[in-house]
Amino acid sequence: MTPAQQRRRPTDVVPAVCWLLAVAVLAVPALAQGTGPTPARGAPGFGDAAWWWALGLLTLQAVVVARCGTRPRAAVLLVAGVLPGFVVLGEAIGVALVAVIVATYRAVLARPARPLVPTLVAAGALVTASVAAADVGIGNRGWAVALAGVLQAVAAVVLPLVLAGVVGARRDAVDALARSAAALERERDARVQVAVERERTAMARELHDIAAHHLSGIAVMTGAIGRQIDVDPEGAKKAVAQVREQSTAMLRDLRNLVVLLRDATPSEADGEVRMETLAGVADLVARARATGQDVTLSETGPVADVATSGAVGPLAQLAAYRVVQEALSNAARHAPGARCDVRLDAGTAGRVEVEVRNGPSGPGLEPAAHEPGYGLVGMRERAELTGATLRYGPTVDGGWQVRMVVPVGEVVAQPVADATREEQDR
Incomplete structure (x- = not known):
């Protein structure tokens, strides 16, 4: 399974679970009453044409929510746009609002809420009108019908909007902290690298100066030894002593260099640097x-x-x-x-x-x-x-x-x- 598939699985499960819950809410009361009236006024009986019609619309909503993850605005409009078809459910129209809640939450979480305002207003209007029409269909009248529609719109659109805004803000804060920590870590790594490179450069420069000074003298003296060893033995002996002196001096300088480069306050004994x-x-x-x-x-x-x-x-x-x-x-x-x-x-x-x-x-x-x-x-x-x-x-x-x-x-x-x-x- 690819990483993209792994990220998509939880998103696809949510519409399926919501569809099952909505179908259960719609079916269980109808099964309990056979094909007769259900506790929700105006809701169709199990197996009626209106019941199957509502099941088809619920399935359509679930498919839209599952397939329109990259187009959250279209998902909100589509799931809200089929709400008038649920008027046949009467008081049970609330089962159709589950998809609206999920689509609204995901849309706000996916992008800033300001560009979604027209979409959310349209969805709220569709919820209000559909709920009011369902109430009128079962005989309700008066201001209670409008109030019920507005309250359902608040529950289906405004509440998920607020919840998604809070969750999104927390997520953005966590992401900002993670980016800040990553930036600090990169800065620390850069500082460490600069310090290491500076130390290496200093060591290379000092080693070059010491080695070039002593080894060049040793090379000259060993060449002289080769020429003098037969014709001037005493001069060759002096050259050997000078080679020895240069070698010991280079070792002493290298030893002191290592200590001095590693310590700001090297140990001292009798005035000399001690390793x-x-x-x-x-x-x-x-x-x-x-x-x-x-x-x-x-x-x-x-x-x-x-x-x-x-x-x-x-x-x-x-x-x-x-x-x-x-x-x-x-x-x-x-x-x-x-x-x-x-x-x-x-x-x-x-x-x-x-x-x-x-x-x-x-x-x-x-x-x-x-x-x-x-x-x-x-x-x-x-x-x-x-x-x-x-x-x-x-x-x-x-x-x-x-x-x-x-x-x-x-x-x-x-x-x-x-x-x-x-x-x-x-």
Whole structure:
């Protein structure tokens, strides 16, 4: 079944249900009395020619309402236009007004009511005239006939008009809120995208400047080494030392760049920018406790050895550290007073699991007002850049959980990094 058919089914059911109700109202009293008179004065008996005539007109009204969904004005005029044919029903003419009510409601709901005013006035006049004619046919006279026609017109046209107007106004309000929310979401996504692109541009520019400066010098010096290694060994040795110096300087600049681009206030130690590692998570937890957060830290497996062995790269360790930092910060803002559990698990070969879980807000504590930020976006980007996987979401108890799995590689010799440490020691 196509979506269009699914949307049309409820619309088609309404006329059928109304037709069944009208036929039941018309048939049950007639069956109870056989072919004699019915409780409604002037109504035909079951099986009479007038009864079948009324049944045919009711069926015609139902078909018009069902088939004229895209032409609501025509539907109102047609179902009201056959009302004079129901005069033979006498007091039972009210069964013919069901289709008028449905057609009027749907017409007002489908389009603004102002263009429908002439149509609705004509429908009201037909209802008034038909009801009055039916009353006259059964012997009623006087002002009561006109009053009955007007009241029936109000019930068949004015009431569905008001109801459809209220429902339509509420629907328009909901649609407006949905459009506003969608616009805000698009604006937020655009802001996030702009922030990400700006950061990427800054990183690309700085990386280009650093790499171009150092690598161009390394290329020149390695070319000189190839020419000097046989004719000038001492000069070649000096060139090798210069290559080593340029390599360590580039690594140091790249390390500092990563930290500076990720933090507005980088950590400092002895005047130098320091890159955080898994070993610094304990200090991070201690600082969180000092601010009043209820934070616990558990370590499984050789976390310290993994952090210092080089099995997890510095960028991956920095990413894990920042994920813990961001998760604790989010917990403090959005779940004040909640217990936070930080878990570092290096017990499984080939990976390190970093998990931060917090419960719901403490009793009597209100979370900070939600302001769209870039924390989760930053977590996800760090994970992608380092080959890690990141999962986050609510927990069953109403809290929040962030879980990052960092791949662990084999420890290989890193002479350049060792040289960097030697120069720093000096």
